[in-house]
Amino acid sequence: MQDNQGHDETGQQPQALSGIKVLDLSRVLAGPSSTQILADLGADVIKVERPVVGDETRHWNPPSFTDADTGDEIAAYFATVNRNKKSITVDITKPEGQDIIKKLAAESDVVVENFKVGGLKKYGLDYESLKAINPRLVYASLTGFGQYGPDAKKPGYDYIIQGLSGLMSITGPSDGEPHKVGVAVVDLFAGLQMTVGIQAALIAREKSGEGQYLDVALLDSAVAMLANIGMNQLATGKTPPRLGNAHPNITPYQVFETKEGSHFILACGNDRQFGKVCDVLELPLNTDDRYNTNPNRVANRESLTAALTDAFKQKTREEWLTQLQDAGVPCGPIHNVTEALAMPQVIARDMIVSFEGSPVRALGSPIKLSATPVRYHRAPPKLGEDTKQVLTQMGLTDEEVQQLQDNQVV
Template sequence: MTQAALAGIKVVDLSRVLAGPSATQCLADLGAEVIKIERPDSGDETREWAPPQFADGTSAYFATVNRNKQSLTVDISTPAGQDIIKKMVAEADVLVENYKVGGLKKYGLDYDSLKSLNPRLVYASLTGFGQTGPDARKPGYDYIIQGQSGLMSITGPEDGLPYKVGVAVVDLFAGLNLVIGIQAALLARTQTGLGQHVDVALLDSAIAMLANVGMNHLATGKVPPRLGNGHPSIVPYQVFATEGAQHLILACGNDKQFAAVCEVMGQDWIADERFATNPQRVKNRAELVPLMQAEFMRRERDEWLGLFDAASVPCGPINNIAEAVAMPQTQARAMVVELAKKDTTMRVLGSPVKLSGTPVQYLSAPPDLGQDTVSVLTSLGYTQEQIEQLQQQHIV
């Protein structure tokens, strides 16, 4: 088997739910050894976020971000539990946590305490608002951050309610930022010999996600409007309904493409000075879009898609989830992977990272709660008698 990109990197994963575990799953996919620390009584709360579930009882939510990991149950509120974590940290490369700011200090598991134990440790914290600032100690939730950050203000119908994105996109984006920070810190360590504290916040990630729309505000001082499926700077670049109550996306990015649209649709809009250039189309979208929508209702979606594809105009259907995962392209890119789990199999969403020399590896399905407790403790030097005593005391 080809050696993985992060082979030899040991990660202590004190995170739970989505954002943190999404980061540690990415590290695990790339070959890091990730040991997930869970509460002995119930574990990660997403284990109970069901239905839906797989055949073996694993919740679909938990399975989303916990493959390729080991599960060790530890009560970190006890001195014996804290000793276990410290023994792991002494030989670890990375610790990931998403507790409230200062939440681990009372257990002696904060960055300042652990860096003295292992100066090479990369300590990665993912919180709602970061380690500094007036809101640092507030809890963070994806939905609320989508609202606070302005993301919801630009999502949804022009005249309707603001909408959240259909998945916890801020959590996932923050998880990716955490991975970037961890890998950068590991690379820096090769030069300095020292680890550092990686501080990633949901709010910071969401603000960065505003991208060109946020920059539009900084450039003009104006508050960007909510445009539904429209684009603030390009027209036509939106969803259109077609005959048969189906929909397509037309992404016309320049004047040459718009001329091709006009030819396909048998219209001379490009000759109209109101629509001849993209800035004019943006200015006069309220006049152009209804004209286009009326024409789109004359044919079915797939017929339009075929015509636009032939004319090299960017376009596509709006698939449901079943259609999306069944696409030949999705399958060809191994974006649905089958993992063995007990006496059955589990289909999971694959990794989008494709490396030619050190590819992502799918080694194990999401673990049962505490399934690796004995093996991990044994590797740390605990005897069978000591492990049994810890189990009797409900520390592990």
């Protein structure tokens, strides 16, 4: 609700997605990461969870945030992607539960789900069924392999998709086994792609008056993430090798060890910067025909890397970082997570946030809007804490809500 000056119920200017209602039937990471972005931007997100059990990630602990007064615990994993949402519990396998979802969908702008292909059709909660109720609905489905194709029926998991997509084949040491990325990057990237698609569909609806179906797949997202590495294969027909911390198209663009055994990143992106590296090292490698241009350096990567490796072991990491930064060469230390979260720049950018009355501290949103900024108005909800309120707002009486609870529908 807004007053005649355009302010919302908190007395603040409305956010970018204020007034957009999202019915979130997704769970675990990829889908909830998308709906959290929408919630951060002001959408009213209702998270639908199974009675008693809830989202699986509520139980993916330790670690947890613990309320000092009540002893209640919130799994850190669940808290990662579920702030700014309401939580209701509904058993969608029961007709009464399906009716609740249909009534909520009739009033929603967006439905998000990550069930297996066809998994909601048997409950009458698939796109065609809900479209008949609400033609303006944007219905977003996120699966492992998409809604069609020979693998469409298979379940999808981030780790497995990292392997299938080729991403693991280019991650890890060149002389070791393939590695996954340290976080579920495919889930998170697919969530971002879904967010973009949802907002595009909402803009299209303003022109057409009609909603549409959005099909996002983990495998598609992972293949898109191959970016220039995938393009290298398409351009040459050759399988890109695993290069560890080196770059396939630029060198020296990698990690080097220093005198005391610590490491730093050198990101030398052009010939001019390479000349500056050589000046700092007092080595005229840039005058050598093998190394004077980037294509030549890539072709002679091994001998160049060997020369630089020996040179960088002559001083400490801090000495090299100071000299290289003074020379205008991109470089930086390799932080652990504790060091990264303590960086003054991270703190200044509000990338660590808290919630009044909650023990949860969370990673902030990277989206910085000048007129309609992200707000952190609600901690990750307790399971079903908004069920009664949402059902009452739908028009149900206290007695009807109680009956649904007695029948274990909610």
